Amino acid sequence: MPSDPSALLQSGAARHAAGDLAGAEHFYRQVLKRRPQDANAHNLLGVLARQRGDVAGALRHTERALAVAPEQAAFLANRGAALAEAGRLPEAIAMLRAALARRPEDAVALRNLGQALCALGDPQAALAPLEAATRLAPGVPEPLLALAHARREAGDKAGAAEAARVALTTADATLAEQVRFLLAALGEDDAPIRAPAAYVRDLFDQFAPRFETELMDRLGYRTPELLAALLTEAGIAPRRTLRVLDLGCGTGLSGLALAPFARRLEGLDLSPRMLAEARRRPLYDALHEADLLEWLPTRPAAFDLIAAADVLNYLGDLAPALAAIAAALTPGGHVAFSVEAGEGAPFALAEAMRYRHDPVHVAGLATAAGLTLVAQRAGVLRMERGAPVEGALFLLSR
Incomplete structure (x- = not known):
């Protein structure tokens, strides 16, 4: 040297x-x-x-x-x-x-x-x-x-x-x-x-440091709280008794809403920088960096509750995801998720580079995956360019 x-x-x-x-x-x-x-x-x-x-x-x-x-x-x-x-x-x-x-x-x-x-x-x-x-x-x-x-x-x-x-x-x-x-x-x-995995990873890697400020302060983000409310309305009490998976956990914003339900809370995300932010919170028992369609099949009947807040917007055809989610649930387990609402076509890619889904079609895919509809709500997920982003919230059971 x-x-x-x-x-x-x-x-x-x-x-x-x-x-x-x-x-x-x-x-x-x-x-x-x-x-x-x-x-x-x-x-x-x-x-x-x-x-x-x-x-x-x-x-x-x-x-x-x-x-x-x-x-x-x-x-x-x-x-x-x-x-x-x-x-x-x-x-x-x-x-x-x-x-x-x-x-x-x-x-x-x-x-x-x-x-x-x-x-x-x-x-x-x-x-x-x-x-x-x-x-x-x-x-x-x-x-x-x-x-x-x-x-x-x-x-x-x-x-x-x-x-x-x-x-x-x-x-x-x-x-x-x-x-x-x-x-x-x-x-x-x-x-x-579906959106390319590399695109989603890069998008949220870049977004991670300002993710929460952007969503909460500028966009009025509400999805995790809406999903938690849907759970309690359906009689699923926040008693820290469930094995919970936060699908697309991001920085842990959704984990804050899910933690009261969880005896064990795990998070899954594609973005390493999002996961780095999530690790700063004392919420998760485990965090995993993986694609949900590849990771979920490795966890059969592992979770009592799976939640996906604004995750399925990056998938067009939801049939593979719903089938994988159903297989990862225990019998009697629940999944709560949001989609951006569209109508007519089963799904359509919007100019904002996220998919919109027809709620009627989503309900049909859920039934085909062996999931039973417990509750469904319409709601505003956040604001974008000054306009509300209309969504549909689902609670399903296996």
Whole structure:
């Protein structure tokens, strides 16, 4: 191993570029042993932490890098990206703009700025940086997909579809699946039977740090409380006697409503960052990172109660999910869930990229899965763009 810090840094960067994150970290930390305030080592450790999903580590190292070199554009850009991933969007936007003032042709910083503006609820302002990012990185699909989403949120369906089609020409298989899903939501393609798992995971990973503030403060989210009320109205008392599964547990908001019913409470989610937030709450006896259609069949007759608050909106055909839920319930067990309400077609993919389901069709699928309807209610699940999201709440028994 070289002893010179500059040589160590170069060795770490080479390992980093080759995808050896552990090897890169080792060399960067050797640099810091010799030069504790080395800004490049801290910045690269910040990049590495972001790649691992370690938001706290990314914030710590990017702050230290900037403390040494506050005018360095690359450090400002990396700090802005870390702040965005932490959900600190106004700070992220200011930092990314500072980076771009020093290095205006940074396509990655432009894309990050556009996505942060979009996440903050200003898709119109996001268009200029995202369009610039696509010009600076022609043929790169990620900025094009980000631009497509911003145009969709700004109300430009035709422009969104145009950007998505261009992204599709160079996207790999995983990204192409997400692009096609967007095109389907725009009415440009046939809707698949479910949202791509990678799309759902990425969506909620990005959403995790600001999830509760967004839902509770801005969107008036009510589904967990509505489901808990449906349970008590049906005579299922909150006596902490049941083995409960919180399906799509997210940060644990639904767990707060379910805990009074649970002797043992488990949570399941696709998003590791959502699960990291849920672990901060002393609610769950176990948390699992998995796809519900893959995980539920491994737990036959394991739960007395399964609850799914705003989870089935990301599945179109609910027959496999309801069958899997029924099999995971004990005889006499219950499932409580919500769907966004539609009518006519059994299910339809909305422009908001969630499925709406005809409640009559859902009831029929439940019967076919061996579930008996105990109670059904209509209700407003939350607000979206100033309008109520109408839903249907179901309580079924095995």
